[in-house]
Amino acid sequence: MVVLHYTAMTNAEDALRRLCDDCPPEGLGPVSCHYLISETGRIWQMVRERDRAWHAGVGAWGGREDVNSHSIGIELANTGMHPFPEPQMAALEALLPGILARWSIAPARVIGHSDMAPGRKIDPGPRFDWRRLARQGLSVWPGAAREGDFHADLARFGYPVEAVAEADLLEAFRARFRPxxxxxxxAEDRRIARDLAERFPARAGAHSPTA
Structure with missing residues (x-):
């Protein structure tokens, strides 16, 4: 899968130094990712795609818990407080097709950090334009189906619903699909969750423990 992040730092150069720091400040663990994209569209590759980077942390998607070992991480230089600039989005759109082709990654497996870690992570946040990526076949966007079981449908789509508070799950889902x-x-949440589950299931037969 591909996991998209924002850096939550003031500029790309500061983020680059942090991502390449072999001796992080006391209290901070090691962190790395495969790619970093600046606000102006410059791309740095720091880890080979076939190698494991430390970008995802604790979480899961589609029942896969060790996300770092099964994903390519892309950091977008952004504080989380402003929209993602056009040059940056264009660079991301140029980068993603090659990654998806090389590793046979379906668009539904291009996710946000908050998708795999609801309640722990909030990036890339509600200002990121997921619908724009979906229009180019680089992610997915929901339509509307009949109402279903919200938890069960999000589990089938890929969200880790076990041991996640309902408020955190709803916040992550809405940040991406209904900001x-x-x-x-x-009812609208339930309709689009059902559509995602039916068209892009990551887990066959997944169910909510409360279903």
């Missing part, structure tokens, strides 16, 4: 959604799980 303007508010309140408790709605």
């Amino acid at each position: 303007h959604g508010r309140g408790a799980v709605s």
Whole structure:
């Protein structure tokens, strides 16, 4: 899979130094990723695609818990407080097709850090334009189906629903697919979750422990 992140740092150069630091500051663990894309569209590759990078941490997607060993990580230089610039998005769109082709990665397996770690991570956040990637076949975007079981459908799509608070799961889901959604799980949430589960299942027969 491919996991997209934002750096949460002031600029790409600071992020590059952190990602390449063999001796991180006290209290911070090692971190690395395969690619970093600056606000101007410059791309650095720091880890070979076939090698494991330390970008994902604890989490899961589609039942796969060791995400670092099964993913390519892409960091986007962004504080998380502003939109992702056009040059940066264009560079990402130029980079992704080759990665997906080389490793036979389906668009549904291009995910955000928050997707695999709800409640722990929030990047790339609600300002990232997932719909734009989906229009180019580089990710997926939901339609609407009949209402279903929200937890069971998100589990089937790939989200790690076990031991995740409902509020955290809903926040991660909405940050990606309904950034303007508010309140408790709605009929619209349930409809688009069902559509994702039916068209892009990552786990056959997955179910919620409360279903």
